[in-house]
Amino acid sequence: MRQFAEAGNVRLLSLDEEPLKPIHIIAIAASLGGAALDGYVLGIVGPSLALASRELALSAPSQGLIAASALIGVFVGGMFFGNLADKYGRRPVFSYNLLAFLVLSLLQLLVTEVWQLVALRLALGLAIGVEYAVGTSVLAEFSRRKGRGVLLGCFSLGWQVGFTTAFVVGSLYQGNDWRFLLATSAVPALITFLLRLRLPETPMWLKARGRDAEARAVVTKHFGAEYDIPDVVLEKSHASPAELLTSPHWRQHVYSGLFWFCQVGPFFAIFTFVGPVFQMLQIHDATVVDIWLNTVQILGAVFGLFLLHWLTRRHFVIWTFAVMFAVLLAIGLLPQAPVWLVVALFGIYMFVAPAANNIEYVYPAEIFETRLRSTGVGFSAAFSRVSAATAVYLLPSSLEMFGASKTMIVMAMFPLVGLIFSILWAPETKRKQLR
16 A cells, blocks of 8 residues: 655655665665675685685684684674764765775785784774664665565675675685785775765655755655655654663664674684584585585575565574574584585575575664664674674684584574574564654
């Protein structure tokens, strides 16, 4: 049913109901381009470290620190810049963040010491944190209610494409210059930056700040004079991160970060160091298996979009956590299993985990209202990267000390916690109108 708003004697159509416009295409490309860039930046570090380890004499803790540094940066970037985007606008933070990606990517060409690489990866993590916090907010506020969940879920697919592309680039690269390999992220950064320069401020943010005339101008220019913005919660004061925990909806706010926390820890850890994991599990033809698993991940991310359409949000998180827990636990409890069975179990995990990751870019954007959206999504992304950074940092040492089987049992505890809290706290937000 079409919704209408009154403007004098004229009945305006709700912006939630408008047909596809060129501005939607630009917003989708600009947002998903950032998601792919994030995946590429985080994915390229694995093959680069394989080349850099001898030159820099990297120990297991050093490899873990370099791999985790970008994830630590996401924590800070998500918490800080998400709040800035709520206070000062989506567009300035969203657009010029790509300049940071471009400069930092190129600076990796000059690295000579481990601490320099850690510092640059940490700074790149800050920029990635901005993408998580602001990218989903921008896309949510430019999208239509119909199909919004699937569209936001495409963030995960975009991220997966970038992550897999990084693996392919690393596998095909025949040189020894790991600095050049790291710096290749400058290419997608430049393309995405140019796209974002064409995107205006979101009319929902403008309306939430009481800037009705500017919001009306954006709607008229890009959507048409016959459309109006849905009602949003007016911002009486600047959004504060403290509001996330003092709000009557604090359980939903905490859950928004907690489910993300439980999804990404084992995923980043296992795939960043998939080579050593395979060696410990006696899988020696790791390159072929790795290519196969990357293909499975892309298929899983696509399948996740169908799950977003078919399932409620609660059923989505509960069932995907249950499957991931069962699979990781089985890998850990069956150390003497035939190689084909271990590969099959990994294949199931690498199919379900990317499918589950789709909801990371849907749920938080739906849970938080407009005035708190970027702050809330940034908080959720930051919360999630605590587990990702910790798991990635500790995995090389855990493999050395305890072996792959016990390490996989520890990794299984992440989805178990996620399953328990999903049953207790997961809200239902499907088909919810953004406020």
